[in-house]
Amino acid sequence: MAASVTPHLLQNAITSIQLGIEDYRSNDPRRTISAVRNFYAGVLLLGKQCLLEQAPDAGPMQVLATSFQPMPDDAGGVTIVPKGFRTIDLGELRERFKQFDLDWPKGDISGLQRLRNEFEHFHSSAQDTTIRQVIASCFPLVDGFFEILDRNPAQQLGAAWETMLEEERFFTAQKASCHLTLKSLPWCAELKDVELSCPNCGSALLYQVDPNNDDPSSIEGRCRACDDIITAEGFVSLVVEAIHGGDDYLAAKDGGEPVVNDCPDCGQPTYVQNGEIDGCYFCQQRAASECARCKTPMSINDVSVNSPKFCTYCDHMMTKDD
Numbered sequence: 001m002a003a004s005v006t007p008h009l010l011q012n013a014i015t016s017i018q019l020g021i022e023d024y025r026s027n028d029p030r031r032t033i034s035a036v037r038n039f040y041a042g043v044l045l046l047g048k049q050c051l052l053e054q055a056p057d058a059g060p061m062q063v064l065a066t067s068f069q070p071m072p073d074d075a076g077g078v079t080i081v082p083k084g085f086r087t088i089d090l091g092e093l094r095e096r097f098k099q100f101d102l103d104w105p106k107g108d109i110s111g112l113q114r115l116r117n118e119f120e121h122f123h124s125s126a127q128d129t130t131i132r133q134v135i136a137s138c139f140p141l142v143d144g145f146f147e148i149l150d151r152n153p154a155q156q157l158g159a160a161w162e163t164m165l166e167e168e169r170f171f172t173a174q175k176a177s178c179h180l181t182l183k184s185l186p187w188c189a190e191l192k193d194v195e196l197s198c199p200n201c202g203s204a205l206l207y208q209v210d211p212n213n214d215d216p217s218s219i220e221g222r223c224r225a226c227d228d229i230i231t232a233e234g235f236v237s238l239v240v241e242a243i244h245g246g247d248d249y250l251a252a253k254d255g256g257e258p259v260v261n262d263c264p265d266c267g268q269p270t271y272v273q274n275g276e277i278d279g280c281y282f283c284q285q286r287a288a289s290e291c292a293r294c295k296t297p298m299s300i301n302d303v304s305v306n307s308p309k310f311c312t313y314c315d316h317m318m319t320k321d322d
């Protein structure tokens with residue numbers, strides 16, 4: 001009976017999450033790997049439990065197997081049965097949520113997954129703060145899974161839930177104070193709903209040293225998690241990537257005009273042109289919208305790489321005249 005297996009899997013999920021949080025709380029660097037591994041396994045199991053409860057009459061492998069194969073049913077047809085004993089990974093779980101008509105909860109497990117894979121393959125240099133952030137960003141996911149399961153996470157997880165709540169509050173407060181240092185910069189409001197990502201450690205806790213600076217090209221960037229220094233150029237690139245990277249990717253995929261371009265004035269890959277926004281996030285210049293010689297309207301792609309005032313054709317013609 002599936003029913004006898006179901007509580008078993010839920011119990012495993014809860015135990016794994018609790019063990020992960022205990023490992024984490026021990027402050028023993030030797031238990032860091034175990035913390036990430038246990039916590040990740042627990043979150044994944046919890047998600048699987050959500051699927052099982054959607055199909056209580058099915059066997060667990062019928063719901064959770066990675067692959068299936070047809071078997072003759074002796075009545076002229078076939079039945080589809082699980083093949084092997086591998087169960088779904090995180091990507092497949094998400095896919096199967098759609099199949100089972102379940103909404104995937106908010107919350108970001110990609111940081112946890114990355115951390116886990118790093119540990120798996122080499123010795124991660126991830127710092128304590130990165131792990132804190134990863135636990136914090138999984139919080140809404142665990143919360144959402146428990147909501148689907150119609151169970152109370154505080155009751156089920158006990159002290160581990162308290163720790164997760166604290167981490168979430170800690171991380172939210174840290175992020176707010178980082179964001180506050182960027183308040184004078186011209187595009188700060190656009191950063192409200194996106195997450196920056198430190199190129200060194202992946203943390204979202206990036207800030208500028210001088211909170212009164214309002215000039216993007218004078219930013220002295222820093223990461224609160226790994227203490228890495230980030231140049232103004234690097235910082236603004238991260239900002240543009242965080243705000244417009246997704247749209248730029250989609251535009252490229254659809255064969256449209258790129259959203260993020262090299263700036264004709266400063267040369268940084270921080271010029272955004274998308275119909276609404278037209279300007280450079282680094283030098284704040286706006287490219288000429290028509291060629292100074294032939295008066296043809298220009299998009300950022302038509303501007304000559306040699307001169308911000310002329311189209312590529314005119315620039316070429318004028319250099320030839322010389």
Ligand SMILES: [Zn+2]
Nearest residue numbers: 198201223226
């Ligand atoms: Zn960092």
Ligand SMILES: [Zn+2]
Nearest residue numbers: 263266280283
């Ligand atoms: Zn520029």
Ligand SMILES: [Zn+2]
Nearest residue numbers: 291294311314
């Ligand atoms: Zn021209």
